[in-house]
Amino acid sequence: MEPAPITVKYCSECGQPWPVEELARFGDRLICANCKIAYAQKLREGVASAATLIYAGFWIRFAAVLLDGIILFVAGVVVQLLFAPMTRSGRMDLMLMALGFEYLIGMIIGATYEGLFVSRLGATPGKMALDLKVVRPDGGPISLGRAVGRYFAKIVSGIILMIGYIMAGFDSEKRALHDMMCDTRVIKVSKPPL
Ligand SMILES: [Zn+2]
Incomplete structure (x- = not known):
């Protein structure tokens, strides 16, 4: 035989x-x-080699941004309540000061939220809920400094009618402007088939 x-x-x-x-x-x-x-x-670890990264597209990322937006909106409302005595005082100087503080504190909350969640867990709660993760081009993790930098880069992406965000829908690696600026990618987390 x-x-x-x-x-x-x-x-x-x-x-x-x-x-x-x-x-x-x-x-x-x-x-x-x-x-x-x-x-x-x-x-x-949700990190496969670069050849196997599955980039997350515009709409699922948009949904994640909305979820995070709701969480940060609630935080913003709490901050506004704290400054309500100033904004309702009727005094222009106090009202302008309250606006400045609200803006500054909102930015600190946003940078902390983005920085800590992305560097420690790889994703904000909105992204986690949709099984998305922020990684380096090789699939590796994001440092705290890069995560905070990415928060500020997102502000740039949002400045002109969200064009920086919309770019993700047209890039071959689905990078938004802030991903290009910070050399990051947003991927779908692969569940281990074990
Ligand atoms: Zn082998």
Whole structure:
């Protein structure tokens, strides 16, 4: 009897040829025994290699921005209540001062929210709710400094009729202007198929 021919396929991570039965299937990728542990670890962290990043499109990102907007709007209302005695005083100097404080505190809250959530957990609550994550081009995590910088870059994206945001709908890697400025990408988190 003739031995069955061995089918050779290539590992998606290291590119080495292996008999197909020695490769494990992860979604549409084949992974060899040598790469399996490291690859499974990357999947658990929601970080697959750059070749497998699934960029999140404009509309799902828009939905995430709306969710975060609701949370920050509520925070803004609380801040306005704190300054209500000043804004209702009828004195122009106090009203202008209250407006300035509200603007400044709103910015500090926004930068802290964006900076801490994105650097610690990879996403704001709005993005987490929709399984989105902010990463570097290689899929790696975002530092606190970059996350805070990205908050201010978003203000630039929003200045002219949100054009900086809308750009995400036209870029091949779905980058908004603030992603281009900070060298970040927004991806869909891949759930480990284990
Ligand atoms: Zn391999």
